[in-house]
Amino acid sequence: MELEQLLTLIQTVSDSKLTEFKYETETLCVKMGKESSVKVVTADPQMMAAVPAASAAVEAPDTEEEKAPEGKIVASPLVGTFYAAPSEDAAPYVQVGDAVKKGQVLAIVEAMKLMNEIESEYDGIVEEILVENAQGVEYGQPLFRIR
Template sequence: MKFEQVLQLVDAVSVSSLTEFKYEEGGVKISMKKAAEGTVDLTAVPSGRPEPAVRTEKEPAVPAAETEVKEAAPAGSSAEEEAGQTVTSPLVGTFYAAPAEDSAPYVKVGDWVEKGQVLAIVEAMKLMNEIESEFSGEVVKILAENGMAVEYGQPLFVIR
């Protein structure tokens, strides 16, 4: 992961209401925790090693670039009210219900989905990440809107 990408991650975590973020790729683990004063605790650990290779504590938060993104509804606001299993966002990014603007959404309320079926896309750091169903069943609720910013662990779908 390049330094600029790490800065983008720090920026994304800084402007979100997340308190903790973990990421693993290519033998490197990155763990970020927000401190009370809006600072970020950043730890990078190569996989398989118990001790951090790089540890920077209380890095100042990087100022957020102004963007035009819809804000997410508070996590868990209506997911617990619905009966069923919840599919959550595995990362921070922008939620897209369809593969392209002029395409039909991957799923709609009432559709039957199988485990492993693509439900949506979350764009993070210019990468499109497919969100697959963890369960088979009927989509009873879609909790995110197209183009909305989503956070790690935020409920996206309720499947019964």
């Protein structure tokens, strides 16, 4: 995908009523969400250097009304359905009080029939699970608090 095509795609999605868009090939994965960021991931480093403005990190939303509890927040990278376990009869990936390592699977978010593993971005202890199993989640919504 050329830079002009990517910029046109970003503009088209921005102008549409879509809240999320994903395009994937063997060497390129483009995910866009309208709330606060666009994320571009690619295997071609030259492409990443060409579009730094299109790349952004997922962060938990801040509000003045809520006090920020201690710990780090793991937020949902996409809109979908949150699942705490790999199947209905399986134990949850993690529970409050469990020690976790960076990269460890915490849950799954199903989006468009695809199961997306949510990995911990931090080492620490699961202080709080902020959503219920099988609950719908939004892009950027806090899922876990880890201290």
